Amino acid sequence: MSLVRTYLRPKVFGLAVVGALVLGALLGLLARQASASWPATTLETIGTIFTDLLQVTVLPLVFTAIVLGISSLRELGGARTAARLGGKTVLWFATTSLIAVLIGLAAGTIVNPGKGASITPNQSTVDKLAARDHGSWLDVVRDLVPDNLFAAFADGQVLQVVVIAVTFGLAAYGLGERAEPFVRFNRVIFDLVQKVLSWIIRLAPLGVLGLIGHAFASYGNQFLRPLLTLIATVYAGALLVLFVVYPLLLRFVGKVPPALFFRKAWTALQFAFVSRSSGATLPLSRQTAINLGVDPGYASFAVPLGTTTKMDGCAAVYPAVATIFITNLYGISLSPGDYVLIIVVAVFGAIATAGVTGWFTMLTLTLTTLNLPPGVIATGIAVVYGIDPILDMMRTATNVAGQIAIPTWIARTEGLLDDETLHAPSAPPLLETAPVPAGG
Template sequence: MSTTPAPERRRLRFNPKYFAVAVVASLVLGALLGWIAKSTGAEWLITTLDTIGSTFTNLLTFTVLPLIFTAIVVGITSLRAVGGGRTAARLGGKTALWFAITSLIAVVIGLAVGRIIQPGQGLVLEPDPERLKSIGEKTQGSWLDLINGLIPSNLVSAFSEGETLQVVFVALIIGAAAYSLGDTAKPFVDFNRSAFEVIQRVLGWIIRLAPLGTLGLIGNAVATYGNEFFAPLLKLIGATYLGCALVLFVVYPVLLRFVAKVSPATFFAKAWTVLQFAFVSRSSSASLPLSRQTAENLGVSSSYANFAVPLATTTKMDGCAAIYPAVGAIFIANLFGIQLGPVQYLTIVAVAVFGSIATAGVTGWFTMLTLTVSALGFPPEVVATGIAVAYAVDPIMDMARTATNVAGQIVVPTVVARGEGLLDDEVLNAPSAPPLLASDRAATA
């Protein structure tokens, strides 16, 4: 018998660029099929599109609660790895403080833009009128109602009844307890980390069906509501880009000029390469090497840049974790005819400021938007349907969100470095040059 090892099976690779094109193509095709169904009255086509869309939504729905719970538990317990010495603790504390400050500014801008543009307004989806009526009553409730609704009668009921706000509360309590126990809780933390990875893998498989889900959701929406469905989506894109532009080109330059004492022109000259890469790649992680080197080119101490920028890459996402959840929450609320009150707007702010820290290491637009909308008391089916509809145009929005994320991941370390005396003005004022990766520097040495 031959001992020659069998050839490795060719694996199908997931190319995000082609996937984005597929989602946009499905949006166009779904709209065309929906228009045909509406024009011809083809009930079989409408039913088919509705079945495809609802199946995709249902697949997303069952991941919502376990995703929220495990993400928060893993995120809180992951904060233990940030410590280490008084200097590190001080730098870590200041970095986290500026993360929170800039997230607060970003989410307020997101809410303001969302309130002005009102994405999703003018079109009301009603998957369950009775359930939506109960949501409307909750959003007009008092602070006492909100507090009473936080605590479940038992752990199982929070999950079985789909009470997402209660799941968030339980996850925060359990995550804090696991953090305080340290190594004693390690088996529990490891289990949640493994469970989170499993859920992420399942979610990844479901997301690969997004082109098909988009086709069904958009097709059914156009068949039901006609061309009116596109205005809310265009408003969502416009609101997201406007919010990101205000943070990227107004808020960050103000912080650089008046806090870090860094010329915004110098910052953008040295950071433009990585911002372009982030816009095209739509990945903060892929941009990390360029982001770290850009921070050093701006004069940030290498030792601090090596700590702050990687931490920011997983925690500091003003585009995905502050601006977009605020705009997206308003979009979904408008889409289902839900009126948000002051309590709900404050909840969105709180989730943006504290939620990204609570989910440190796992933060992304899907997790944060899910957490934000769920914290408002929306049931899983509304959360999943709203997110699925928004996903149809997500590749377009993700470019602006990622560029904003990466800019913030460089700006905050620059601001903190100035305050700690870790910013080298000679390096900062040196002639601008594109950031080089380690391999590039070795090749030019």
């Protein structure tokens, strides 16, 4: 047991993940050079099994976490306090999304990725994406309400599950003590799923080896060719948000030392980077917020909400840069009005990233809002489709950082941040969480 606990400590676990990343890259390059296909297939299978295991836990985690989070707001001072906290959280989510999309537009304008490039996507990819339903504002509205309560879970409709969870959470909040059996049931499910996820997370180094290995086996050194400018620009924009915007807000709004924040959040950020899933990182994100001193009740509300709607990487930086890249490929000039539309979509369309189409919906929502021809949209997305796993790693890490950082500085402004916990010398082992407060 002591060996397991040592392995799960952030520093040891982090070293294991980094080691697996390096080894996976080497194995992937060797697999690419091999004449046989089985090494690449084996790496892909390992990575796929790991991500599938993670995805199994996402919907029950999101539902139970939101229900418990809303219910627990009763402990923080009543309906007015809950409404103020909810409004303040959403306002800061929108504000940082605005900052992130402006950074994405600035990075894209300066680097001008795709200018003069000539890239031809695989035709089968173009056909597949052209046949796929493109995101639109009407689709987002339609997807808010499920046809069937259980179908939303069965079909993996995260956005619908969020709406259902918020509805049931508000109902439980309103019923108070009468809803306590329902709240206790959700708390048990939340703890059970979190326990299962803690077992899955122990396999993270193996999953990383497969995921990174497959990426290198598939793309090799193609990152150094025409698409390098897109990768570099997305990473640069995301890194500015991650290591400049959030630290400044943490320092001057939350009075939290940025170095301390990243020390405690590093395990969650690493896991987000390699798993490419904010939902699968949710327990680590929530626990990190609590380790930073955020009141468990508020953390249980704000972090799950951010996990499904706060996507500065996917919904702000990336669509801005990718739109500039795709329009450059076709020699299309963007007007000042087009830039305004990109900003509006990033600030108000982030909720679309909670749908099963993820980054695809957000990017197509941006491109269709600019009224680009369908052929340009399908072909342009096909160009970036092949390298999306590499882009998604940085996007997800940025998403998760915001999902932890924003609740942290809001907690400071609301007197919900415990400085003793914040400055504790070390975080507890992975997923050894504080209990979720009772709601009602």
